[in-house]
Amino acid sequence: MGRVKLELKRIEKSTNRQITFSKRKKGLIKKAYELSTLCDIDLALLMFSPSDRLCLFSGQTRYVHFFF
Template sequence: MGRGKIEIKRIENSTNRQVTFSKRRNGILKKAREISVLCDAEVGVVVFSSAGKLYDFCSPKTSHLKGEDLNSLQPKELIMIEEALDNGLTNLNEKLMEHWELHVRNNKMLEDENKLLAFKLHQQDIALSGSMRDLELGYHPDRDFAAQMPITFRVQPSHPNLQENN
Protein backbone atom coordinates (compact mmCIF):
# COMPACT_ATOMS: atom_id res chain seq x y z
CA MET A 1 0.00 0.00 0.00
CA GLY A 2 1.55 3.29 -1.12
CA ARG A 3 1.16 6.81 0.04
CA GLY A 4 -1.24 9.24 -1.55
CA LYS A 5 0.13 11.94 -3.82
CA ILE A 6 0.57 15.38 -2.36
CA GLU A 7 0.18 18.65 -4.18
CA ILE A 8 3.59 20.20 -4.85
CA LYS A 9 3.35 23.77 -3.60
CA ARG A 10 5.02 25.94 -0.98
CA ILE A 11 4.28 24.90 2.60
CA GLU A 12 2.91 27.97 4.39
CA ASN A 13 3.59 26.88 7.98
CA SER A 14 7.28 27.60 8.66
CA THR A 15 7.70 24.77 11.20
CA ASN A 16 6.21 22.20 8.83
CA ARG A 17 8.28 23.62 5.97
CA GLN A 18 11.52 23.25 8.00
CA VAL A 19 10.67 19.67 9.04
CA THR A 20 9.87 18.74 5.43
CA PHE A 21 13.10 20.34 4.20
CA SER A 22 15.16 18.43 6.76
CA LYS A 23 13.55 15.07 5.92
CA ARG A 24 13.74 15.53 2.15
CA ARG A 25 17.32 16.85 2.34
CA ASN A 26 18.39 13.77 4.29
CA GLY A 27 16.53 11.58 1.81
CA ILE A 28 18.20 13.10 -1.26
CA LEU A 29 21.67 12.91 0.34
CA LYS A 30 21.01 9.25 1.25
CA LYS A 31 19.94 8.49 -2.34
CA ALA A 32 23.10 10.20 -3.64
CA ARG A 33 25.28 7.99 -1.39
CA GLU A 34 23.39 4.88 -2.45
CA ILE A 35 23.66 5.57 -6.18
CA SER A 36 27.36 6.37 -5.75
CA VAL A 37 28.06 3.04 -4.01
CA LEU A 38 25.67 0.78 -5.92
CA CYS A 39 26.39 2.06 -9.42
CA ASP A 40 29.97 3.27 -8.94
CA ALA A 41 28.80 6.68 -10.20
CA GLU A 42 30.40 10.04 -9.61
CA VAL A 43 27.81 12.01 -7.66
CA GLY A 44 27.78 15.51 -6.28
CA VAL A 45 24.82 17.15 -4.53
CA VAL A 46 24.65 20.68 -3.14
CA VAL A 47 21.60 21.93 -1.21
CA PHE A 48 21.10 25.38 0.31
CA SER A 49 18.45 25.96 2.95
CA SER A 50 16.25 29.05 2.92
CA ALA A 51 18.55 30.44 5.63
CA GLY A 52 21.52 29.99 3.28
CA LYS A 53 23.09 27.00 5.06
CA LEU A 54 25.02 24.64 2.78
CA TYR A 55 24.52 20.86 2.72
CA ASP A 56 26.56 18.79 0.28
CA PHE A 57 27.68 15.31 -0.67
CA CYS A 58 30.33 14.12 -3.12
CA SER A 59 31.33 10.64 -4.02
CA PRO A 60 34.98 9.80 -3.30
CA LYS A 61 35.91 10.20 -6.97
CA THR A 62 34.58 13.78 -7.04
CA SER A 63 35.88 14.97 -3.67
CA HIS A 64 38.59 16.99 -5.45
CA LEU A 65 35.80 19.28 -6.73
CA LYS A 66 35.27 20.34 -3.12
CA GLY A 67 38.98 21.11 -2.78
CA GLU A 68 39.76 17.86 -0.97
CA ASP A 69 42.48 15.41 -1.99
CA LEU A 70 44.08 17.68 -4.61
CA ASN A 71 47.51 16.00 -4.24
CA SER A 72 46.40 12.98 -6.23
CA LEU A 73 45.38 15.06 -9.27
CA GLN A 74 47.45 15.56 -12.39
CA PRO A 75 48.45 19.09 -13.44
CA LYS A 76 45.97 18.97 -16.35
CA GLU A 77 43.12 18.26 -13.96
CA LEU A 78 44.28 21.03 -11.61
CA ILE A 79 44.38 23.49 -14.52
CA MET A 80 40.81 22.52 -15.46
CA ILE A 81 39.65 23.06 -11.87
CA GLU A 82 41.45 26.41 -11.73
CA GLU A 83 39.80 27.50 -14.99
CA ALA A 84 36.40 26.44 -13.68
CA LEU A 85 36.99 28.47 -10.51
CA ASP A 86 38.13 31.48 -12.55
CA ASN A 87 35.02 31.23 -14.74
CA GLY A 88 32.83 31.00 -11.65
CA LEU A 89 34.54 34.01 -10.11
CA THR A 90 34.15 36.00 -13.34
CA ASN A 91 30.44 35.12 -13.51
CA LEU A 92 30.02 36.08 -9.87
CA ASN A 93 31.73 39.44 -10.42
CA GLU A 94 29.55 40.12 -13.48
CA LYS A 95 26.39 39.39 -11.49
CA LEU A 96 27.62 41.59 -8.66
CA MET A 97 28.33 44.42 -11.10
CA GLU A 98 24.85 44.04 -12.67
CA HIS A 99 23.27 44.28 -9.22
CA TRP A 100 25.40 47.31 -8.37
CA GLU A 101 24.47 49.09 -11.62
CA LEU A 102 20.79 48.33 -11.02
CA HIS A 103 21.11 49.71 -7.49
CA VAL A 104 22.78 52.90 -8.78
CA ARG A 105 20.08 53.35 -11.46
CA ASN A 106 17.28 52.86 -8.93
CA ASN A 107 18.97 55.24 -6.50
CA LYS A 108 19.28 57.90 -9.23
CA MET A 109 15.60 57.47 -10.17
CA LEU A 110 14.57 57.85 -6.52
CA GLU A 111 16.69 60.99 -6.14
CA ASP A 112 15.14 62.50 -9.30
CA GLU A 113 11.64 61.67 -8.09
CA ASN A 114 12.43 63.17 -4.69
CA LYS A 115 13.65 66.41 -6.32
CA LEU A 116 10.52 66.59 -8.48
CA LEU A 117 8.22 66.06 -5.50
CA ALA A 118 10.12 68.66 -3.46
CA PHE A 119 9.73 71.13 -6.36
CA LYS A 120 5.98 70.44 -6.61
CA LEU A 121 5.61 70.87 -2.85
CA HIS A 122 7.47 74.18 -3.02
CA GLN A 123 5.19 75.36 -5.87
CA GLN A 124 2.11 74.42 -3.86
CA ASP A 125 3.46 76.30 -0.84
CA ILE A 126 3.99 79.39 -2.99
CA ALA A 127 0.46 79.11 -4.44
CA LEU A 128 -1.05 78.67 -0.99
CA SER A 129 0.87 81.58 0.51
CA GLY A 130 -0.30 83.78 -2.43
CA SER A 131 -3.91 82.73 -1.80
CA MET A 132 -3.52 83.50 1.89
CA ARG A 133 -2.13 86.96 1.06
CA ASP A 134 -5.14 87.61 -1.21
CA LEU A 135 -7.46 86.59 1.60
CA GLU A 136 -5.70 88.92 4.01
CA LEU A 137 -5.89 91.84 1.54
CA GLY A 138 -9.47 91.06 0.47
CA TYR A 139 -12.77 92.54 1.65
CA HIS A 140 -13.15 92.89 5.41
CA PRO A 141 -16.45 94.45 6.53
CA ASP A 142 -14.97 95.54 9.86
CA ARG A 143 -12.34 97.60 7.98
CA ASP A 144 -14.81 99.03 5.46
CA PHE A 145 -15.70 102.75 5.44
CA ALA A 146 -19.45 102.04 5.61
CA ALA A 147 -19.00 100.37 8.95
CA GLN A 148 -17.45 103.56 10.34
CA MET A 149 -20.37 105.79 9.26
CA PRO A 150 -23.28 106.40 11.60
CA ILE A 151 -26.33 104.30 10.89
CA THR A 152 -28.40 107.30 9.80
CA PHE A 153 -26.20 107.97 6.80
CA ARG A 154 -26.17 104.36 5.73
CA VAL A 155 -29.92 104.01 5.33
CA GLN A 156 -31.17 104.16 1.78
CA PRO A 157 -34.43 106.02 1.27
CA SER A 158 -37.22 103.70 0.38
CA HIS A 159 -39.25 106.54 -1.22
CA PRO A 160 -38.05 108.60 -4.11
CA ASN A 161 -37.33 112.21 -3.43
CA LEU A 162 -40.66 113.86 -4.06
CA GLN A 163 -39.31 117.36 -3.99
CA GLU A 164 -37.14 116.91 -7.03
CA ASN A 165 -38.59 118.11 -10.27
CA ASN A 166 -37.84 116.20 -13.32
Protein backbone atom coordinates (compact mmCIF):
# COMPACT_ATOMS: atom_id res chain seq x y z
CA MET A 1 0.00 0.00 0.00
CA GLY A 2 1.23 3.47 -0.89
CA ARG A 3 0.78 6.63 1.04
CA VAL A 4 -2.28 8.74 0.42
CA LYS A 5 -1.55 12.09 -1.21
CA LEU A 6 -2.94 14.89 0.94
CA GLU A 7 -4.24 18.07 -0.57
CA LEU A 8 -2.30 21.13 0.57
CA LYS A 9 -4.50 24.04 1.48
CA ARG A 10 -4.10 27.26 3.40
CA ILE A 11 -4.96 27.26 7.09
CA GLU A 12 -7.72 29.82 7.30
CA LYS A 13 -7.68 30.59 11.03
CA SER A 14 -4.78 32.97 11.72
CA THR A 15 -4.04 31.66 15.23
CA ASN A 16 -3.83 28.07 13.97
CA ARG A 17 -1.60 29.20 11.09
CA GLN A 18 0.79 30.96 13.53
CA ILE A 19 0.92 27.89 15.82
CA THR A 20 1.69 25.58 12.90
CA PHE A 21 4.44 27.90 11.67
CA SER A 22 6.01 28.07 15.12
CA LYS A 23 6.03 24.29 15.46
CA ARG A 24 7.57 23.67 12.03
CA LYS A 25 10.12 26.50 12.12
CA LYS A 26 12.44 24.67 14.54
CA GLY A 27 12.43 21.57 12.33
CA LEU A 28 13.25 23.60 9.21
CA ILE A 29 16.17 25.31 10.95
CA LYS A 30 17.49 21.95 12.16
CA LYS A 31 17.34 20.48 8.64
CA ALA A 32 19.08 23.53 7.17
CA TYR A 33 21.87 23.27 9.76
CA GLU A 34 22.31 19.54 9.07
CA LEU A 35 22.50 20.17 5.31
CA SER A 36 25.10 22.92 5.70
CA THR A 37 27.19 20.73 8.02
CA LEU A 38 27.00 17.51 6.01
CA CYS A 39 27.69 19.14 2.65
CA ASP A 40 30.11 21.78 4.03
CA ILE A 41 28.25 24.62 2.32
CA ASP A 42 27.21 28.14 3.24
CA LEU A 43 23.47 28.22 3.59
CA ALA A 44 21.03 31.00 4.35
CA LEU A 45 17.37 30.56 5.18
CA LEU A 46 14.88 33.42 5.20
CA MET A 47 11.40 32.87 6.59
CA PHE A 48 8.55 35.29 7.00
CA SER A 49 6.03 34.35 9.66
CA PRO A 50 2.29 34.78 9.11
CA SER A 51 2.58 37.98 11.18
CA ASP A 52 5.24 39.30 8.71
CA ARG A 53 8.21 38.84 11.04
CA LEU A 54 11.50 37.92 9.43
CA CYS A 55 13.56 34.96 10.67
CA LEU A 56 17.11 34.68 9.31
CA PHE A 57 19.29 31.56 9.61
CA SER A 58 22.94 31.29 8.60
CA GLY A 59 24.25 27.73 8.32
CA GLN A 60 27.96 27.93 9.07
CA THR A 61 27.66 29.95 12.27
CA ARG A 62 24.27 28.52 13.25
CA TYR A 63 23.11 32.07 13.65
CA VAL A 64 19.37 32.61 14.02
CA HIS A 65 17.98 36.12 14.23
CA PHE A 66 14.41 37.34 14.44
CA PHE A 67 13.44 40.78 13.19
CA PHE A 68 10.34 42.41 14.62
